[in-house]
Amino acid sequence: MSTFPNPADLARLDAFDMAGAPRLVFGSGCSSRVGELAKSVGGTRALLVTDAGIVTAGHAGVVTKSLSAAGLEVVPFLKVRENPTTRDVDACLAVARAGNVDCIVGLGGGSSMDTAKGTNFLLTNGGRMQDYWGVGKATKPMLPLIAIPTTAGTGSEMQCAALIADEVTHQKMACLDPKVLARVAILDPELTLSQPPRVAACTGIDAVAHAVETAVTTKRTEQSLAFSREAFRLCASTLARVLTVPADLSARSRMQLGAAFAGAAIERSMLGAAHAAANPLTARFGIVHGNAVGLMLPPVIRFNAHLPSVRAAYAELAVHAGLAESFDSDECGVERLVKRVEDLLQLSGLPQSLAELRVRREAIPALAEEAAKQWTAGFNPRSVGVAEFVGLYEQAFEPRA
Ligand SMILES: [Zn+2]
Secondary structure (H helix, E strand, O other), X not given: OOOOOOHHHOOOOOOOOOOOOOEEEEOOOHHHHHHHHHHHOOOOEEEEEOOHHHHXXXXXXXXXXXXXXXXXEEEEEOOOOOOOEHHHHHHHHHHHHHHOXXXXXXXEOHHHHHHHXXXXXXXXXXXXXXXXXXXXXXXXXXXXXXXXXOOOOOOHHHOOEEEEEOOOOOOEEEEXXXXXXXXXXXXXXXXXXXXXXHHHXXXXXXXXXXXXXXXOOOOOOHHHHHHHHHHHHHHHXXXXXXXXXXXXXXXXXXXXXHHHHHHHHHHXXXXXXXXXXXXXXXXXXXXXXXXXXXXXXXXXXXXXXXOHHHHHHHHHHHHHOOOOOOOOOHHHHHHHHHHHHHHHHHHHOOOOOOOOOOOOHHHHHHHHHHHHHOHHHHHOOOOOOHHHHHHHHHHHHOOOO
C-alpha cells in the first residue's frame, strides 16, 4: 500500500495573482500565420520591427507575405540595432507615425522586441522613454503587439518589460507595464535555425540561467515555479544538442519553448544575483550578456545553496530535469546542477573565467559596488551586498576545478 505524506509535512503555498499571458502559438512553420493573427487583434496597418540580418535570412519576407495576404498594409522598420537606445526608438517611432499603424509586429531577438515595445509606449502614450522608466507609468492603452522571436533566449515575447538605453548617459532603463505585453507570441522554431552558433550559445545559456534564477527568487510562487522547472528541463536537456547539431529542428523546438517558459517565469518571479553581477560586466567590459550570466551562475548557485530551503529548491530542479534522483541528497542535486551549467558553458566554447576575458582583479570592488545596486539583486534568496559580490566575482576568476 502506498504511503501518503502527513498533512503537517506539506509546505504551505504562497498566494499569487495570475496575470494575463500572451496567446501562445507554437509550431514549426507557424510564423506564416501572422497575417491571420494580426487580423484577429484588429490590425489593418502593421508596423514590422526587425533588423537587416532577419531580412537577409528571409524571415521578414515570410512575415510580410503573410500580412499582405491577409489584407494588411505593412510599414517596415528594418533598422533595429543591438541594445537599442532612445535614438533607435525615436527612429522607429517616426516610421510608425508616418505609417499611421494600428498594430505592431516585433520580429527578431530581444533588441527587436525592445524597440517594438519602446515604440508602442511613445506612439500611444507620448513623451519620451525616460517617462516610463519603472513600473506601470503608462496611462493609455497600447497597440496590439505580436512578438515573433528568432532566437531562443531572452523570453522577451512573454514579458512586459522594454529595455532601452539612454542615448546620452548609456543608462539602461527597464520600462515595465502590463499594457506593453505582447497580445500574441508566435514561436516558430524554424526561425531559430538561422541563429549564428555564438548567438545560439549565448542566448541558450541565458535561458538556462533564467530558469535557474527564477526558481529560487524571493518572489517565486507555485505558478512561476511551474514555468521555471519546465523551462529548465527543456533547456538543460536540449542546449547541448542545439550546439552540436544546429540543424536538429526538434532540439530547436524544445529550446525555443523552454526559453519562452523561462521568460514567463521572469515575468512572475524576477531574477537574482547572477544577473545583478552580470550587468556591470557587460556595461564595463562589453562581455556578452549570456556569457557574463553563465560565468556568474555557478558561484551564485553555490552561494545561495547555503540556505537549506534554496538548496532543496535547486535539488528539485535537478531532479525534475533528470540530473539527479529524488533519493539523492540536496547537496548532490546542487552539484549536478552546477556541473550541468559548467558543462554547457564549456561546450558553448565561451570563455569560462573572468581572467580569460581579461577582466582585471583591481576592477572587482567597483564591479561589486555596481552589482549591489542592481534591481535584481533585491530578489536573490540570500542577501547579497558589496562584500558578497566581491566573493562571487573572485570565484568567477578561477576556471572550473
Ligand atoms: Zn538574462
